[in-house]
Amino acid sequence: MNCVDFRRMIVLTDGKLTPFGAKTAFSVVRYRGDHVAAVLDPQHAGERLEDHMGWGQGIPIVASVEEAMRYEPDSLLVGVAPIGGQLPDGWRGYITSAIRHGLGIISGLHVMLREDEELAALARSHGAALLDVRDPGAFDRVADGRAADLSVKRVLTVGTDCAIGKMVTALELTAAARRAGWDAAFVATGQTGIMIEGWGIAVDRVISDFAAGAAEWLCEQVADRQIAFIEGQGSITHPGYSGVSLSLLHGSCPEALIMCHQPGRTKHRGVEQPSASLTEHIALSERLANARHPCRVSGVALYTTGLSDDEARAAIDAAADETSLPVTDIVRFGCDPLIAALGAHLGLG
Amino acid sequence: MNCVDFRRMIVLTDGKLTPFGAKTAFSVVRYRGDHVAAVLDPQHAGERLEDHMGWGQGIPIVASVEEAMRYEPDSLLVGVAPIGGQLPDGWRGYITSAIRHGLGIISGLHVMLREDEELAALARSHGAALLDVRDPGAFDRVADGRAADLSVKRVLTVGTDCAIGKMVTALELTAAARRAGWDAAFVATGQTGIMIEGWGIAVDRVISDFAAGAAEWLCEQVADRQIAFIEGQGSITHPGYSGVSLSLLHGSCPEALIMCHQPGRTKHRGVEQPSASLTEHIALSERLANARHPCRVSGVALYTTGLSDDEARAAIDAAADETSLPVTDIVRFGCDPLIAALGAHLGLG
Numbered sequence: 001m002n003c004v005d006f007r008r009m010i011v012l013t014d015g016k017l018t019p020f021g022a023k024t025a026f027s028v029v030r031y032r033g034d035h036v037a038a039v040l041d042p043q044h045a046g047e048r049l050e051d052h053m054g055w056g057q058g059i060p061i062v063a064s065v066e067e068a069m070r071y072e073p074d075s076l077l078v079g080v081a082p083i084g085g086q087l088p089d090g091w092r093g094y095i096t097s098a099i100r101h102g103l104g105i106i107s108g109l110h111v112m113l114r115e116d117e118e119l120a121a122l123a124r125s126h127g128a129a130l131l132d133v134r135d136p137g138a139f140d141r142v143a144d145g146r147a148a149d150l151s152v153k154r155v156l157t158v159g160t161d162c163a164i165g166k167m168v169t170a171l172e173l174t175a176a177a178r179r180a181g182w183d184a185a186f187v188a189t190g191q192t193g194i195m196i197e198g199w200g201i202a203v204d205r206v207i208s209d210f211a212a213g214a215a216e217w218l219c220e221q222v223a224d225r226q227i228a229f230i231e232g233q234g235s236i237t238h239p240g241y242s243g244v245s246l247s248l249l250h251g252s253c254p255e256a257l258i259m260c261h262q263p264g265r266t267k268h269r270g271v272e273q274p275s276a277s278l279t280e281h282i283a284l285s286e287r288l289a290n291a292r293h294p295c296r297v298s299g300v301a302l303y304t305t306g307l308s309d310d311e312a313r314a315a316i317d318a319a320a321d322e323t324s325l326p327v328t329d330i331v332r333f334g335c336d337p338l339i340a341a342l343g344a345h346l347g348l349g
Numbered sequence: 350m351n352c353v354d355f356r357r358m359i360v361l362t363d364g365k366l367t368p369f370g371a372k373t374a375f376s377v378v379r380y381r382g383d384h385v386a387a388v389l390d391p392q393h394a395g396e397r398l399e400d401h402m403g404w405g406q407g408i409p410i411v412a413s414v415e416e417a418m419r420y421e422p423d424s425l426l427v428g429v430a431p432i433g434g435q436l437p438d439g440w441r442g443y444i445t446s447a448i449r450h451g452l453g454i455i456s457g458l459h460v461m462l463r464e465d466e467e468l469a470a471l472a473r474s475h476g477a478a479l480l481d482v483r484d485p486g487a488f489d490r491v492a493d494g495r496a497a498d499l500s501v502k503r504v505l506t507v508g509t510d511c512a513i514g515k516m517v518t519a520l521e522l523t524a525a526a527r528r529a530g531w532d533a534a535f536v537a538t539g540q541t542g543i544m545i546e547g548w549g550i551a552v553d554r555v556i557s558d559f560a561a562g563a564a565e566w567l568c569e570q571v572a573d574r575q576i577a578f579i580e581g582q583g584s585i586t587h588p589g590y591s592g593v594s595l596s597l598l599h600g601s602c603p604e605a606l607i608m609c610h611q612p613g614r615t616k617h618r619g620v621e622q623p624s625a626s627l628t629e630h631i632a633l634s635e636r637l638a639n640a641r642h643p644c645r646v647s648g649v650a651l652y653t654t655g656l657s658d659d660e661a662r663a664a665i666d667a668a669a670d671e672t673s674l675p676v677t678d679i680v681r682f683g684c685d686p687l688i689a690a691l692g693a694h695l696g697l698g
Contacts, residue, residue, distance in 0.1 A: 145588035237640035239494035247592030291586035
């Protein structure tokens with residue numbers, strides 16, 4: 001398990017200040033903005049962060065680590081998660097500069113900074129921590145289905161693709177559940193979720209034999225809570241990541257699923273392969289889940305970015321007709337329909 | 350990728366001379382018996398191997414590495430694959446003795462012998478190779494569905510559980526396809542398959558984000574063949590291993606599946622959790638596969654160990670009625686019904 005204890009982070013975005021280019025940065029600023037000292041992005045230095053992100057008001061955009069030091073940071077967070085997870089060319093300079101200032105480095109990349117001899121040696125000589133959030137360590141547990149016996153109600157966010165709102169949905173539902181008086185936990189299963197929540201396991205980085213075991217173990221850590229919102233990964237139809245998605249589904253044995261979908265997205269992002277329909281995803285997910293534990297989809301979280309409010313409402317109505325389920329865009333219109341559906345489904349008041 | 354080039358192996362079974370206790374040993378002796386110099390098992394030394402395995406005639410069972418040396422071995426193969434894959438207590442003695450005799454060590458355990466400081470140092474000083482067959486190395490490719498475009502016909506063996514005949518079925522079908530005049534390849538995806546075929550990747554040991562990528566890469570290695578029989582792993586309903594199974598299904602984009610099943614096995618072995626029915630496995634597998642590539646189950650390979658021939662025939666008839674598919678026990682009654690079905694399905698003469 002990884003813990004992220006830093007309180008004054010510089011978030012590196014380096015010219016990629018778009019929701020998909022810097023998915024991690026956007027989410028860390030959104031959900032842990034109090035702990036962000038500055039955003040490092042020379043192309044946008046001096047601009048207002050909220051003009052790019054829609055949030056993050058008051059957080060400065062700076063051009064260099066040197067300039068960021070005036071905001072008394074304790075760490076540099078690599079705020080991008082490219083496909084494959086390698087260290088982009090040119091970023092090494094920012095990282096070595098931060099290490100020389102004694103800052104911790106928080107990375108969610110597949111490539112492990114600790115295994116980079118130059119960075120590891122430099123970090124040692126400057127007393128700087130290298131935190132590879134994606135590194136699950138020597139995790140070697142095979143899941144045996146025991147999560148089904150936990151008393152905590154388990155809700156897994158699943159989706160028709162990657163990058164379609166599974167983490168944000170789990171985070172927003174956790175907050176809404178707490179407002180409803182439920183004792184709710186967020187369970188982080190990816191690097192960004194871990195950076196936000198402060199603990200978790202990047203399940204996509206666990207050896208495939210043990211990926212479901214990691215999901216099972218994470219559920220046990222919140223066994224004494226009333227309800228847990230488990231962040232899903234990938235999609236059960238994704239050419240590359242479906243195994244990760246199914247490991248989460250069978251390792252966590254959820255009672256309820258929330259299906260995340262973007263209207264009009266008919267191909268898997270990045271690989272450009274056709275995706276199955278929303279209703280097929282719902283049917284397949286329920287069938288797979290029920291092979292292990294009684295479960296159904298309680299509602300749909302629609303990601304309506306780029307649509308007007310009227311268009312978004314029409315898309316929500318269409319998805320509700322198509323699925324006969326409660327549907328909302330949780331960011332635009334709030335979580336109420338999903339919280340009501342989950343409360344009824346799981347017997348929570 | 351791992352290559353296994355040894356030609357005079359001592360196979361360690363150490364008192365576990367049963368099909369499930371020494372699954373790897375049984376298969377290596379069965380499919381690569383010409384390369385087995387001796388079986389090391391003090392509890393059964395001097396007994397006839399074929400009385401335990403049903404094959405392996407003429408291969409001696411010995412009590413010690415010392416005794417095995419008279420058969421001029423070049424290596425010691427660890428012939429057991431326990432759940433979790435750790436090195437059993439007491440086996441270290443056999444391994445160190447073999448290393449001191451300069452023998453290579455072939456291991457399919459999850460624990461890596463090369464990372465064991467004592468064994469690694471001893472191997473260096475005696476010039477002995479440590480071959481961790483399960484180690485996929487730094488494999489980091491995300492599958493993007495490209496296996497669907499390969500001209501080689503891809504047949505994946507899948508199953509209702511672990512240890513239910515997926516590897517043996519793929520091996521026997523490969524041999525039968527060659528007898529039918531097809532240019533057939535066997536694609537090894539697990540440690541035993543690699544030990545038998547001499548190359549492959551243990552997909553269950555690949556980081557879960559890259560497991561489908563490993564399956565895709567393996568298919569590319571046989572792209573110039575007419576047909577490939579890909580060894581499946583686990584089961585899409587297994588509490589621990591379903592992610593591995595789905596990674597293989599979506600990484601290899603098969604045209605045809607052969608479903609392996611044991612009549613009467615209603616729980617997943619080892620974890621003792623209920624398993625879905627044969628027909629549910631067929632329906633779910635086809636639905637998942639078709640999310641990526643047109644595919645159907647061509648037939649069922651029934652594992653009828655413990656039944657009389659009459660009982661086995663009745664079980665086969667019952668499964669054929671239940672599924673409306675060709676069904677056989679490939680070991681007891683041969684592969685003909687499945688080869689005929691695959692030939693018709695895939696348009697092979």
